[in-house]
Amino acid sequence: MGLLSSWRGLACLVISTILGRWFYSSRVKQERYAKLQAGPPTVLSSWSFGLNFVVSMFRAILKHKFVDWTQDLLNNNHHTLELHMLGANLLLTDDPENIKAVQDSQFTEVAKSKEQHEIFKHILGDAIFALNGEDWKKESAVLRPHMSRVRQSDFEVTERHMKTAFDILAIPGRDAFDTIDRFVLDVVTEVFCGESTNSLTSNQQPFRDAMDKLLKIASFRQLLGCVRKAGLYLRDDWIAPAATKFIDRYLDTFADHAYARKANPDHPKDLTLIDDMIKMGKSRADVKNAVCATLLAGKDPTTTTLAWAYYEIAKHPEVFAKMKAEVNEHLGADQIPTLQDFHKMKYIRMVIKETLRVHHPLGYNARVPIKDMTLPRGGGPDGSSPVAVLKETQIFYSLLTLQLRDDLGVEDVNAWKPDRWETWRPGNKWEYIPFNYGPRICIGQVFGNFQMEYFLVRLCQEFESITLLPDSKPQEGLVRLELNTKTAHPILTKSVRVARK
Numbered sequence: 090m091g092l093l094s095s096w097r098g099l100a101c102l103v104i105s106t107i108l109g110r111w112f113y114s115s116r117v118k119q120e121r122y123a124k125l126q127a128g129p130p131t132v133l134s135s136w137s138f139g140l141n142f143v144v145s146m147f148r149a150i151l152k153h154k155f156v157d158w159t160q161d162l163l164n165n166n167h168h169t170l171e172l173h174m175l176g177a178n179l180l181l182t183d184d185p186e187n188i189k190a191v192q193d194s195q196f197t198e199v200a201k202s203k204e205q206h207e208i209f210k211h212i213l214g215d216a217i218f219a220l221n222g223e224d225w226k227k228e229s230a231v232l233r234p235h236m237s238r239v240r241q242s243d244f245e246v247t248e249r250h251m252k253t254a255f256d257i258l259a260i261p262g263r264d265a266f267d268t269i270d271r272f273v274l275d276v277v278t279e280v281f282c283g284e285s286t287n288s289l290t291s292n293q294q295p296f297r298d299a300m301d302k303l304l305k306i307a308s309f310r311q312l313l314g315c316v317r318k319a320g321l322y323l324r325d326d327w328i329a330p331a332a333t334k335f336i337d338r339y340l341d342t343f344a345d346h347a348y349a350r351k352a353n354p355d356h357p358k359d360l361t362l363i364d365d366m367i368k369m370g371k372s373r374a375d376v377k378n379a380v381c382a383t384l385l386a387g388k389d390p391t392t393t394t395l396a397w398a399y400y401e402i403a404k405h406p407e408v409f410a411k412m413k414a415e416v417n418e419h420l421g422a423d424q425i426p427t428l429q430d431f432h433k434m435k436y437i438r439m440v441i442k443e444t445l446r447v448h449h450p451l452g453y454n455a456r457v458p459i460k461d462m463t464l465p466r467g468g469g470p471d472g473s474s475p476v477a478v479l480k481e482t483q484i485f486y487s488l489l490t491l492q493l494r495d496d497l498g499v500e501d502v503n504a505w506k507p508d509r510w511e512t513w514r515p516g517n518k519w520e521y522i523p524f525n526y527g528p529r530i531c532i533g534q535v536f537g538n539f540q541m542e543y544f545l546v547r548l549c550q551e552f553e554s555i556t557l558l559p560d561s562k563p564q565e566g567l568v569r570l571e572l573n574t575k576t577a578h579p580i581l582t583k584s585v586r587v588a589r590k
């Protein structure tokens with residue numbers, strides 16, 4: 090009897106403590122909302138403390154259906170909502186006004202989170218993506234002069250690796266994503282680090298394999314990060330110790346070679362990014378961080394966009410015919426393009442813009458508020474009033490579904506139609522954001538565009554036709570989420586070269 094009553098007493102104490110804490114934190118929250126003069130967005134919570142969202146989210150990622158998952162939630166909840174998952178809060182939005190606020194007008198109120206830094210540590214080190222404030226400004230000043238230009242020598246490097254890439258693309262049944270990825274990697278390492286990985290000519294891809302493994306883990310950890318920082322506890326060096334060690338050793342080798350080169354060209358502007366950093370007296374750690382930033386920022390979005398373009402071209406022979414006609418008119422079959430030539434290639438640009446619209450290569454992005462704040466939309470009964478976002482909420486904004494919203498006046502929004510750009514323009518600039526706007530705009534936009542234009546122009550000159558093989562799986566609406574939104578399946582084609590006499 091005594092034992093029973095003491096158990097009852099203990100149970101009452103536990104329940105009243107939980108309820109007390111719950112009432113207290115709800116009151117504190119209400120006070121914070123009142124100070125902001127804005128209410129919360131639609132909140133989705135559930136009987137299982139959000140476990141059902143965690144399960145459905147990971148299931149969607151594994152089935153490559155994360156776009157559907159995001160759209161289902163956002164389209165039914167005024168395009169901004171909050172998910173409560175195991176005690177953590179995730180604000181999900183694809184409202185252009187909110188994205189504008191996060192990226193530009195309220196830029197100083199948000200930051201890249203410490204968790205993001207921790208999660209990407211083994212891939213990015215202290216690279217620019219994970220930095221805030223003065224550190225970010227300093228890193229940006231070092232990278233910008235190199236990444237925002239195209240030199241004559243970049244054409245030569247690109248052409249050399251492209252020839253190898255085209256030889257591989259011409260072999261039926263080779264995955265075009267893989268070939269394009271190796272091509273872009275070989276170019277960016279040579280252009281920015283002074284030494285190519287030459288992955289196109291090697292069967293072994295230890296660096297790429299290690300990087301891909303860590304990216305996969307990091308993407309999962311980032312999403313788990315919404316769940317009470319769970320992502321932090323699953324460290325890369327525990328899950329994939331060989332890959333983390335390999336990346337570190339590999340970056341060391343890059344740095345060793347760069348220090349040994351002691352490059353000193355007649356024209357300082359010809360120095361590569363890494364050689365320039367060494368000349369500036371930057372530390373070894375800084376050099377390794379810059380190599381990381383280059384390998385990741387300079388490779389994945391360009392690869393992803395070109396691979397999607399290749400897939401779409403293979404499905405749309407009429408588009409490839411128009412591209413070829415344009416290249417033939419301005420350059421003919423053999424002339425290598427120059428920067429001036431690209432200005433004339435209006436249709437090639439339309440193909441790139443449309444690919445970036447339907448297949449945004451970054452897809453998603455995240456920031457955290459550094460203090461309680463409001464965003465312009467998502468509050469009130471119809472979601473059109475400002476919405477309160479409390480400190481520590483993860484703001485997860487979806488660029489891919491923003492560009493595929495069917496209520497923003499884009500006809501046949503999911504269809505890949507480069508010709509639409511003949512007459513169509515986005516309603517406002519925040520509805521189409523492949524390279525970001527605001528202070529954290531992509532600093533490699535010029536180089537990325539150059540690589541995509543060069544590849545597509547030369548593709549038109551070198552290939553007669555590109556068709557998908559019957560065993561190439563459909564990829565519409567699917568993405569493989571590995572930091573970027575890559576093609577879900579290999580792109581298997583029969584790509585026939587132009588017959589040369």
Ligand code: HEM
Nearest residue numbers: 236386387390391394451523524525529531532533536537
């Ligand atoms: C199709 C090609 C590309 C696309 C669509 C793209 C897109 C983007 C986007 C959306 C961001 C903003 C990320 C954020 O807000 O967190 C970004 C940042 C960045 N991009 Fe690109 N990018 C491309 C190619 C490149 C290339 C080729 C380079 C380098 C050579 C590069 C270097 C960078 C860097 C360093 C940043 C960080 C800027 C900062 O945080 O201040 N990008 N890019």
